[in-house]
Amino acid sequence: MEAAGLLLLGSLLWMFPHTSGKAPVEEVVIEFSVDVVVCRAEGIYPAPTLTWSTDPPIDATLIIKTQAQRNYVGLFSIESSLRMADNASANQTYICQVTSDTNTKMVSLKQEESIQASPGSDVTVPCSLPPSAPQSFTLTWTFRHLDPILSMRVPGLGTEMKVWEPWRPHVVQGHSASPSLKLQSVTAEHQGTYTCEVKTAEERFIAQTYVSVTRELTWTEVTIAIVVLSVLLLLAYVAIGIISCRMRSLKKKLQSEDTSLDISKDTLLTDEEGVAAAEKQPITRMEK
Numbered sequence: 637m638e639a640a641g642l643l644l645l646g647s648l649l650w651m652f653p654h655t656s657g658k659a660p661v662e663e664v665v666i667e668f669s670v671d672v673v674v675c676r677a678e679g680i681y682p683a684p685t686l687t688w689s690t691d692p693p694i695d696a697t698l699i700i701k702t703q704a705q706r707n708y709v710g711l712f713s714i715e716s717s718l719r720m721a722d723n724a725s726a727n728q729t730y731i732c733q734v735t736s737d738t739n740t741k742m743v744s745l746k747q748e749e750s751i752q753a754s755p756g757s758d759v760t761v762p763c764s765l766p767p768s769a770p771q772s773f774t775l776t777w778t779f780r781h782l783d784p785i786l787s788m789r790v791p792g793l794g795t796e797m798k799v800w801e802p803w804r805p806h807v808v809q810g811h812s813a814s815p816s817l818k819l820q821s822v823t824a825e826h827q828g829t830y831t832c833e834v835k836t837a838e839e840r841f842i843a844q845t846y847v848s849v850t851r852e853l854t855w856t857e858v859t860i861a862i863v864v865l866s867v868l869l870l871l872a873y874v875a876i877g878i879i880s881c882r883m884r885s886l887k888k889k890l891q892s893e894d895t896s897l898d899i900s901k902d903t904l905l906t907d908e909e910g911v912a913a914a915e916k917q918p919i920t921r922m923e924k
Contacts, residue, residue, distance in 0.1 A: 658682065659711055660738040666730070666745045666842065671720050675732035678713035684736045686716045691729040691744075696721045709860060741838055748845040758808075759822050761845050763815035763832030774835045777817050780828045785817065824849050 659681040666675045675686065686702055702716035715836045718730060729746040746764075753759045763775070777785040786807060788797040806826070808818035814835060819826065827849040834841040 658738050659737070661736050661741045664732060664734050664741045664840070666732050666743045668747065668844070669717075672717045673720060673730045673732075674715065674717050675734075675743070676713070676715040676783065677734045677741070678711070680712045680714070680734075680736050681710060682737055683712045684714050686714050687735075688716070688718050688734050689731045689733070691731060696727070739768050739838070741840075741842040742840050744842065745843075746843045748843055750846045750848060753822055753847060755823055755849060756821055758818070758820045759826075759847060761817040761819070761830045761832070761847060763817065763834070763843050765815055765834060767842065772836070773816050775815050776833045776835075778831045778833075779826075781831060781876040785830075788815075808921045822847075822849050846903050 659679055661677055661680055661684060664675065664677045666673065668674075675688075677684065677686075683704055683706075688698060688700055690698075699719040700716060700723070702714065704712055704714040706712050713909065714734065716732070720728075720730075727746065727748060729744050731742060733740060733742040733743045748762055748764075751759060751761065761777075763777075772791050773789075775786075775788040775790065777787075779785055783802075784800050785803045786797060786799045797809060806819045806821060808820055815832060817830060817832065827847060830845050830847060832843045832845075
């Protein structure tokens with residue numbers, strides 16, 4: 637009975653943090669959603685604050701919508717969206733910072749420029765670290781947001797790397813601690829979004845890059861395409877000429893039929909007039 641009471645008391649203390657202490661910010665999530673950037677965090681007490689910034693700074697007023705809610709156990713969640721400016725550069729970094737009474741956590745999201753690659757070629761997907769990045773961090777690469785590629789720990793004295801099995805034939809493993817991802821012999825299956833995440837105790841840096849894998853046309857294929865296009869244009873020109881000739885011929889035929897009809901009408905009217913004139917003349921009888 638005493639153990640059950642202690643268990644109930646512990647549960648109540650966990651469910652209501654304002655009676656037992658504070659719940660710090662554990663994790664901040666950030667992601668692109670169409671034309672906005674969304675940042676959220678949950679399980680915090682007391683109510684946190686959320687702020688946005690960009691690197692480089694945007695010369696425009698940021699359109700931000702922020703909402704905080706409290707759940708049934710007294711913990712707060714906060715979510716904010718920032719509408720991306722029309723004049724924002726392709727390499728714009730969006731920074732979200734959530735602060736509570738006990739700690740602050742920051743996460744940044746950057747959309748790198750897209751990469752064009754051909755099948756069988758080698759590709760280097762960038763993951764540029766900010767100047768404030770520490771010497772020790774955890775790096776992870778994912779494909780299409782869900783498929784893990786590799787993880788790497790850089791503790792300062794050495795580097796530990798793990799590459800998932802499906803990617804081992806394509807990931808170039810070196811001794812460098814560079815966060816960039818080097819792929820070899822890419823195929824059409826490797827087309828998609830690559831996400832790099834650098835994580836420290838208080839910060840997360842996320843960069844996304846879209847890689848397009850398409851085959852370049854050879855000179856022979858280009859020549860064939862030009863010849864085929866020229867033939868199609870010539871056939872279209874001939875078809876238009878034939879249709880135009882038939883339309884002119886039909887128009888002349890209709891005009892000729894109209895002229896013949898007019899002549900027939902005039903002839904008929906002339907005959908009728910002659911008959912009417914003959915009827916009006918007096919009849920002269922011949923006397924014997």
